[in-house]
Amino acid sequence: AQSVTQPDIHITVSEGASLELRCNYSYGATPYLFWYVQSPGQGLQLLLKYFSGDTLVQGIKGFEAEFKRSQSSFNLRKPSVHWSDAAEYFCAVAPAGGYNKLIFGAGTRLAVHP
Amino acid sequence: DSGVTQTPKHLITATGQRVTLRCSPRSGDLSVYWYQQSLDQGLQFLIQYYNGEERAKGNILERFSAQQFPDLHSELNLSSLELGDSALYFCASSVAETGGWYEQYFGPGTRLTVT
Numbered sequence: 001a002q003s004v005t006q007p008d009i010h011i012t013v014s015e016g017a018s019l020e021l022r023c024n025y026s027y028g029a030t031p032y033l034f035w036y037v038q039s040p041g042q043g044l045q046l047l048l049k050y051f052s053g054d055t056l057v058q059g060i061k062g063f064e065a066e067f068k069r070s071q072s073s074f075n076l077r078k079p080s081v082h083w084s085d086a087a088e089y090f091c092a093v094a095p096a097g098g099y100n101k102l103i104f105g106a107g108t109r110l111a112v113h114p
Numbered sequence: 115d116s117g118v119t120q121t122p123k124h125l126i127t128a129t130g131q132r133v134t135l136r137c138s139p140r141s142g143d144l145s146v147y148w149y150q151q152s153l154d155q156g157l158q159f160l161i162q163y164y165n166g167e168e169r170a171k172g173n174i175l176e177r178f179s180a181q182q183f184p185d186l187h188s189e190l191n192l193s194s195l196e197l198g199d200s201a202l203y204f205c206a207s208s209v210a211e212t213g214g215w216y217e218q219y220f221g222p223g224t225r226l227t228v229t
Binding site: 036043049102104107 | 147204223
């Protein structure tokens with residue numbers, strides 16, 4: 001069965017520090033991969049996506065993610081975190097070439113210390 | 115603002131009752147998706163409609179049903195409510211359904227509390 005694992009439930013970083021959020025997926029073929037952000041009281045916003053090609057993808061708000069097939073991972077990174085990045089981050093997969101339903105990980109809640 | 119609207123924002127009801135959640139997709143989007151976000155199950159896909167027709171089903175209970183109307187708005191009906199149905203229900207919309215991936219734009223959600 002398709003699944004997405006985000007091993008870290010909570011992460012706290014200092015403002016200006018670098019950030020890496022982990023995501024591993026289980027799927028028969030390479031699915032479409034996504035990172036979403038959910039700010040308090042808000043819906044989900046797409047940060048970035050990977051379909052194929054260059055394994056390092058750039059997204060909005062200064063985020064990037066790297067797809068590593070050998071590790072079935074799609075980790076999200078940001079070189080310098082801002083206080084406004086505090087939110088919950090979800091990794092998701094969608095079956096390539098099929099319907100567009102998204103399968104989400106459990107989420108990682110990011111806190112940013114000033 | 116994603117352009118997807120959901121009403122109501124909050125809903126408090128009692129066990130055994132029935133409620134209807136409404137979603138208006140972005141202008142031009144034909145596909146609507148419903149997701150449930152709960153503390154114990156996380157974010158789960160429930161059901162997808164495309165231009166009025168059901169296209170995909172996820173972990174949707176038999177007590178739940180949905181439909182998409184000719185004007186493309188969608189309603190999620192939850193009946194015989196149980197405490198465990200308390201959750202945030204998201205609607206998302208996209209332009210199409212297959213032939214590639216089309217970004218899903220999420221609404222702000224409806225928070226349902228069953229007491």
